[in-house]
Amino acid sequence: MSEAVLAVEAPGVSAPGASGARQFWRRLRTQRAALVAAVVVALLVLVALAAPLLTAIEGQDPTTYHPSLVDSARGGVPIGSFGGVSAEHWLGVEPQTGRDLFARLVYGARVSLGVALAATVVQVVIGVVVGVAAALGNQWVDQLLSRITDVIVAMPLMIMSLALLAIVPSSFPRPVLVALVIGLIAWGNIAKIVRAQTLTLKELDYVSAARLSGWGSWRVARRELLPGIAAPVITYAALLVPTNITVEAALSFLGVGVKPPTPSWGQMLTAADVWYQAAPQYLLLPAGALFVTVLALTVLGDGVRTALDPRAASRLRVGTGRKREAKA
Template identity: 40%
Template structure:
């Protein structure tokens, strides 16, 4: 009696090997891999832009290092007493410009204040200015630029001309003119100035992103189905246009911190008794030859902070832009 034909033996003959075995092995590996292949979720479903970006960020060492450093800076800016028990305003002229000693690892400044304590407490003003100015510029620029890009017409033309006027104002010169008449010692005049000159950049990015998003097919389909402008803007356009704004705002945060230190160094930013890295750098510049430690530590803290936020912005940009992977 003739043998019965077995399809499995025809596809996978005894002895193993072959393309079919390799394909079946790879399929089993993908099934056992948590999260599935690149671009899919735990059940093999496609991930959204944000979940896929988070998937990429968690595997980026630049994001992890910068994120941990920023988290540390935020914590000490909120609770500086965790690592510095002294008073940043307590000074002893008898110890002016002295070097490190036990209990005071960074030495003393020209007024006899502890450099370590002032460096730790200086993070609060810089982080506050950077975060508040970034949020203000991002919200104002996104609102104005998004509306201009969505509706167009005379509103778009008017906003573009206003933004061009602000682009033509030199930042340092504008700070010297506008902040020189302010007598407040709080951070809010500096925050307001940075927002005033920072929103046009975000507005231009948001405008271009909204113009690109509103031309997509799903937006046209929503319009054809009778969706109103508010629904289309909030449900379809804004969620798909906000990624470039987040990238620009994250990178700009480090720039704003450096700008605050520059204005404080020139004497028109934050003023004593506020503790700021820019103020300490300005005070140390006159004694850099005799006591370089006065300049080294606040300037180093400022540089590391700005670098951390720029690195974070680069990592976020790479994660949100598939073309850069």
């Protein structure tokens, strides 16, 4: 079939290509909150990637103990003001061990962001494959995959994660294990979204024309359907990342996530629950980092959703115009 027939654009679905990318960036630039969130996320990623360089500049590392910097007579409280803040230890030291807090915080960003992003990739890959296969398969395939998806959605994420992480040998790399467990348990919702979107797109003229031309199901999916479902998948994935960061922190807080001495924000919070009075910065620093990261990613995800959905932007403009007319 000719490309002209196959390029018929579905209502409400932006055609992929350079023009679509330009429209996306133009809409995203109009949202100041999303731009600020994007800058914050970029800085967090940069800090995580540059953790070895930053700690080398400080002259510390996240695992070395400094017993001389804590007061053993008081139970291990850091010596000095603000938890031992100094030129050698920019954010102070950890109670009892004397490990450098700045080094553990920036290395913890690598673990928390890395686990969340890896888990999101696993969720998206499984969800897209299952959703597209269910929509393109026959009735039996659709029913089977839909029932499996329903079971996955019904599973309590935290309970299943706790059970799986508790029985896996400790020799398995813990950050990789946490990412796999989260990804393998929480892909159901994105599979449902992809299935519903694919069922809608497969009835459109340009997809029907491609199928009538003799293309196989997977070629149709790769060339025609995947570009059409990219917007909702990207939107949902952007909102999954902060959720996965929270889940990783919760699992580490409960003691089944990332294990010491590997630093993690959730693990730092676990140890900080008994030190919040004697050394409050030990609790406030990882908690603040988690709050800022989750908030920035959530705002950015909402901005991506609005930029990828022209109908949402149109509704916003129409609503604003009506309010202005009412005020006039």
